[in-house]
Amino acid sequence: MAMVPHERSLVKKLEGKPFALIGVNFDNTRKDMQDTVEQRQINWRSFYDGREGPIGKQWRIRYLPTVYVLDAKGVIRHKDLRDRELDNAVEALVKEAERDGKPNK
């Protein structure tokens, strides 16, 4: 949960850019998750997966948090980055996405 403030500001910073923060949550109940979202002012969407859900199994999640960074084509580009490193990686990929999106490169 320590990453939340940082992630909140990353979401705000990149508003209007080709970027999304998507969570996968493992709380006991959907209500627990919603309570946390409210308390911590979480401003991104999450899949609710529960304690033993299929998403956690599919992604072989062994520890939390686990963070993957995907580029605009859905390719995994980084795993378990935090703070400054996460920001830099994301910003570089957003630039890449904006470049690729323009007809004349």
Place this chain on the structure above:
Amino acid sequence: MHRLLVGLVALLAFGPALWGQDKPRDAKTAPEKEYQALVEELKKAVGEVGKKLGEPKTDEDRRKVFEEVQKVVQDFSPRFLAFAEKHPKDDSAVDALTIVLLRGKEELAGKATELLIANHADSAKLTQLVAMLGEGPRPVVERLLRAVRDKATKDEAKATATLSLAKHLKQRAEAAPTDQAAEAAKLSREAEAFFSEVAEKYAKVGDLAETAKNELFELRHLSVGKTAPDIEGEDGDGKKFKLSDYRGKVVVLDFWAGW
């Protein structure tokens, strides 16, 4: 010998060889007795380091002690090799040769590997060691694992060596610097081939095949460079959505919990 040195000796010199053994083993055979005597002598030599350098107070002090102990073990390693050459088939030779391989002089590694393969390729003791050797990118470890994989005849020994080798190569691929992408890809491919082999050929060997299958899935679908599997699920409001809805955007996928 003060506590830091005891800890260092255990960790540095004897890690794999004496895992889970805080007290000296019952020396039943003559070679075993001889091996234990060598170990005691090494411990004494390490103790001398403590007397010479005194109690470490700073990180720099600790680094000096560590380096000094490493040197002592290295200088001692020819005696462990000589012991193994004298009693090549004894179980204690596996311990002695492990020390030589992992902590001894580099030039002795080839001979130590040879002796292990010639006399212990199928032994349960070496298989146990090999199971724990996936971690750590050392050329010496890789040589041993490849040799056991080639020369062992028992499924248990071959499968364990192949799985450890696959993990070792995967680790090396992950640790490769970003400007060595081609080398990293090559290592990944070889790791994948070995995981595949264990999953397919060694279904009967304990849960090695199961481990291999999981690793294979991770390598094929969850590693850097692979297209992420799609996710279908519901959000906090129960509304359905997919990860692929966000194609065209950079996505940070955060697996989290409030607890």
